[in-house]
């Protein structure tokens with residue numbers, strides 16, 4: 001059957017869902033710790049149109065130049081991995097409501113996929129939010145966040161935490177968000193970085209082990225915690241483990257498990273220190289925390305790669321850079337850099353040349369502008 005095309009498609013509803021950056025707090029969300037993300041101004045736009053046939057939905061992704069249709073009463077996993085982000089949301093919605101009816105959905109993206117900016121969460125949250133609006137499902141923002149996360153667990157097989165979906169839904173212009181992933185309490189913090197700014201460098205590498213290593217790290221943290229709990233039963237999650245408790249258990253943990261846990265314990269402390277540094281306007285300290293986060297991710301958590309390490313190390317030779325670290329799950333994607341506005345252009349030029357010489361790869365760069373969360377941007381008859 002014919003799929004909707006831009007020419008024939010007059011949407012009933014248009015929704016924009018952002019990707020996210022994360023200032024600090026990597027791999028802490030699924031350990032019930034702290035994270036400090038912000039939504040960004042790169043988004044996935046969804047155009048929805050109701051269909052007369054109640055049980056069918058169609059999708060078309062301009063990025064993939066591909067589409068598919070699905071019967072809403074027979075949703076199952078697809079062999080095409082990108083379809084599972086969308087099918088997963090439909091499956092999770094069907095557990096919560098029977099009010100989703102037939103629709104067409106066209107997807108257009110300015111968000112690079114697989115670069116650590118969480119295009120996956122934008123894809124899930126934009127669909128969930130759009131269908132909630134289109135069919136008046138009455139789901140809360142937290143319902144949308146949780147069901148989008150569950151979609152990724154159950155249909156994609158990525159045991160992600162809650163940060164990415166939280167950021168895509170709750171983002172606020174000009175602000176970062178401190179989220180306590182245990183209590184789900186959160187607070188907005190103005191990102192006052194002037195005269196510095198956040199520059200993202202996309203390494204354009206995406207190593208295939210990212211998903212399996214991610215799930216392995218999660219399992220290692222759980223294993224480490226179970227050993228720590230034999231001595232300190234009060235520690236329900238790694239979040240409750242202090243540096244002193246961890247040290248007391250060092251003899252019972254393998255080096256790998258100790259390092260994984262040590263990274264998480266320190267990274268949680270760094271997130272709180274980063275919020276404090278932001279509040280004090282201490283950008284030097286914020287930058288130093290970026291560097292130590294990267295060291296932990298590289299040496300203790302072992303989720304970096306030579307390309308990201310090169311990019312972070314190289315910034316230490318360039319004036320005007322206060323801090324740099326890999327961002328996202330690891331093994332590729334972007335680095336996040338805190339750079340003086342007047343040095344930003346020279347910084348990008350110099351590091352692009354060096355990276356090209358070292359790896360034969362072309363960097364792309366853009367500014368990380370903290371932006372608002374998923375929203376309706378167009379409605380028929382409105």
Ligand code: ADP
Nearest residue numbers: 061063081082109113114115116117118119120
């Ligand atoms: P990230 O979330 O950091 O971008 P992931 O590997 O978690 O990286 O998610 C990227 C995947 O999401 C892509 O490989 C693709 O399957 C899917 N995806 C993202 N954007 C789109 C899009 N516009 N159209 C179709 N699929 C997309």
Ligand code: MG
Nearest residue numbers: 118119120121
């Ligand atoms: Mg993702």
